[in-house]
Amino acid sequence: MTDSDYMIKTQNLVKKFGKNIVAVDDVSFEIGRGEVVGYLGPNGAGKTTTIKILTNLLKPTSGRACINGWDVNNEPKEALNDVGSLIGVPGVYDYLTPDEFLTYFGKVHKMPKQKIKRRITEVLDMVKLSKWRHSKIGSFSTGMERRLAIGKAIFHEPNILILDEPVLGLDPEGIKEIRELIKSFQEKDITVFLSSHLLDEVSKVCDSVIFLYDGKIIEQSSVEKIDEIMKEYRLIDIEFLNPLPRSGLEKLNGIEMIDKVQKVSENKVKIIKSDGDPTLTSMILDEIIDRGFKVVSYSPKRSDLEDFYVSLIEKKEGDAR
Amino acid sequence: MKPFKEDVLEDLRNTCLTITFELKKHFRRKRMILSFTLAVALPLIFYIAPRLWGSFPDSADQFASINLSFVEFLIVISGSLFAGDAISGEFEEKTGLLLFSTPQRHTTIFVGKYIGALIPTFAVVSIYYLTTSFEIIGIYGMDAITIDFFKSYFVALIYTSSAVSLIFLFSSILKKKITTTLLGFFSLIMIFPIISTVLEFVIEVEPWYIMTYPVGLITDVFAAVPLFGAGPGGQVMSSPDFYEGIAVMATYTLVLFFAGVLISAKRRME
Numbered sequence: 001m002t003d004s005d006y007m008i009k010t011q012n013l014v015k016k017f018g019k020n021i022v023a024v025d026d027v028s029f030e031i032g033r034g035e036v037v038g039y040l041g042p043n044g045a046g047k048t049t050t051i052k053i054l055t056n057l058l059k060p061t062s063g064r065a066c067i068n069g070w071d072v073n074n075e076p077k078e079a080l081n082d083v084g085s086l087i088g089v090p091g092v093y094d095y096l097t098p099d100e101f102l103t104y105f106g107k108v109h110k111m112p113k114q115k116i117k118r119r120i121t122e123v124l125d126m127v128k129l130s131k132w133r134h135s136k137i138g139s140f141s142t143g144m145e146r147r148l149a150i151g152k153a154i155f156h157e158p159n160i161l162i163l164d165e166p167v168l169g170l171d172p173e174g175i176k177e178i179r180e181l182i183k184s185f186q187e188k189d190i191t192v193f194l195s196s197h198l199l200d201e202v203s204k205v206c207d208s209v210i211f212l213y214d215g216k217i218i219e220q221s222s223v224e225k226i227d228e229i230m231k232e233y234r235l236i237d238i239e240f241l242n243p244l245p246r247s248g249l250e251k252l253n254g255i256e257m258i259d260k261v262q263k264v265s266e267n268k269v270k271i272i273k274s275d276g277d278p279t280l281t282s283m284i285l286d287e288i289i290d291r292g293f294k295v296v297s298y299s300p301k302r303s304d305l306e307d308f309y310v311s312l313i314e315k316k317e318g319d320a321r
Numbered sequence: 322m323k324p325f326k327e328d329v330l331e332d333l334r335n336t337c338l339t340i341t342f343e344l345k346k347h348f349r350r351k352r353m354i355l356s357f358t359l360a361v362a363l364p365l366i367f368y369i370a371p372r373l374w375g376s377f378p379d380s381a382d383q384f385a386s387i388n389l390s391f392v393e394f395l396i397v398i399s400g401s402l403f404a405g406d407a408i409s410g411e412f413e414e415k416t417g418l419l420l421f422s423t424p425q426r427h428t429t430i431f432v433g434k435y436i437g438a439l440i441p442t443f444a445v446v447s448i449y450y451l452t453t454s455f456e457i458i459g460i461y462g463m464d465a466i467t468i469d470f471f472k473s474y475f476v477a478l479i480y481t482s483s484a485v486s487l488i489f490l491f492s493s494i495l496k497k498k499i500t501t502t503l504l505g506f507f508s509l510i511m512i513f514p515i516i517s518t519v520l521e522f523v524i525e526v527e528p529w530y531i532m533t534y535p536v537g538l539i540t541d542v543f544a545a546v547p548l549f550g551a552g553p554g555g556q557v558m559s560s561p562d563f564y565e566g567i568a569v570m571a572t573y574t575l576v577l578f579f580a581g582v583l584i585s586a587k588r589r590m591e
Contacts, residue, residue, distance in 0.1 A: 057422055058589045076426065076427075077425065085422045090416060090419045091416040092419070095349035100345070104338070104342055108423045
């Protein structure tokens with residue numbers, strides 16, 4: 001496959017700030033047409049830096065970032081023409097109205113006048129700002145500014161969307177609306193690359209995820225595959241009748257079938273086991289009771305993307321130590 | 322790849338878009354109205370005050386020379402207002418996250434921003450000269466507008482370009498728009514003139530290479546106001562040669578403009 005076979009492709013991308021800070025370290029990934037890919041990682045992992053390189057806001061120290069086969073940093077006009085982006089929390093031009101704001105960006109994308117007019121109505125409707133079409137943006141709330149910035153990203157009907165924390169600053173209803181919007185892009189075969197710290201959101205809209213830690217990709221997988229791994233009951237929440245002393249915790253840790261015990265509160269723990277077999281779950285309960293613990297509740301549960309993410313990070317931090 | 326001609330035309334189109342966008346910004350932020358009002362009000366003071374409480378100078382050149390001595394001040398104010406936040410504002414307010422991720426060469430945006438600051442500053446200077454010219458015609462008659470008046474106007478425009486280039490350069494380096502605006506203002510009003518004076522009267526060399534030195538040509542071209550003693554020894558202030566002054570200011574304009582564009586193009590939204 002060549003560069004142009006992928007909508008987004010990075011090749012050994014490295015970004016250093018100064019001599020010692022490596023924000024992005026040899027990151028390579030490919031995203032095909034119509035894929036919705038989540039880009040996950042803790043704060044400072046290098047997500048926004050990657051996205052800024054992909055949108056020509058930063059130049060990589062080495063490596064390449066291509067969109068539609070065009071090198072973003074060398075051919076920005078061609079590479080970014082079909083891209084809608086929302087990066088971080090941008091400022092907005094407070095002296096303009098949404099109508100003027102979108103008109104300007106429409107012109108930048110060489111949209112014909114008639115299309116600009118039509119799209120302003122459609123997009124402001126979509127982001128629920130129609131009522132404020134001719135009001136100064138300076139009087140908008142943070143949520144409204146955010147919605148307008150999202151509107152700007154989709155205004156020229158791009159085939160590629162690059163979104164950095166798109167639901168940041170939105171209320172639950174706004175988050176739901178953006179989720180629905182992203183889902184509708186999937187149906188339209190639009191490629192979406194989004195970073196988010198809301199893992200639940202990512203699992204609901206993405207086809208696959210890339211996990212980033214300390215500037216490096218530590219896992220790249222489809223959400224389906226992660227679901228497959230996590231659907232087994234590997235976690236058990238237990239509530240005891242009495243507060244658990246340190247010796248009690250040690251006793252629990254001594255049970256061979258258990259991988260790890262995490263104290264949640266005085267009388268609650270979370271048990272992690274590597275095998276999701278239900279027989280094992282039942283045997284663990286027997287063993288706990290045999291060891292004299294008084295159990296109030298015992299609830300095995302499925303892990304989700306968040307648990308997967310936390311286990312990856314913990315593993316990585318463990319390796320680093 | 323696009324053919325070269327098409328590529329250049331597209332860049333020109335993008336630059337024009339930025340210019341329009343910048344002009345709208347200056348207009349909406351009331352800077353344009355403020356500067357234009359000053360450009361009319363300042364020369365009016367020199368017309369109304371003598372009419373009410375005194376008399377007009379004997380010659381039109383003297384009137385023009387006194388009246389236009391304030392145009393430098395207005396150029397610095399307008400240049401600082403229009404160019405001060407051209408680049409630094411995009412970084413400080415993070416609007417650059419929206420603008421610089423669009424399919425445009427960053428240099429076309431910066432060139433557009435520079436021209437977008439230059440046009441209103443030129444307009445302010447032109448309004449000032451237009452108002453003054455009406456006053457001269459009203460007081461001394463049509464013949465009183467001489468070639469020197471146009472030479473003065475030309476010097477003012479060249480000085481405007483160099484002042485805007487300097488502030489634009491500051492804007493491309495500094496993070497805060499207020500720092501840019503103040504540094505631009507004080508450099509042109511205080512810092513450069515002080516250096517000039519020190520060189521001229523303390524070290525006793527002609528400071529022809531200092532950007533603000535030739536600005537005196539705006540009024541000196543009329544040679545209507547007698548030179549006065551100044552400096553520690555009461556030396557007579559020198560006036561730069563007209564063509565040398567124009568060359569110095571034009572050089573500053575070009576060098577500072579290109580430096581500003583190059584530095585802006587290197588700058589990234591970190």
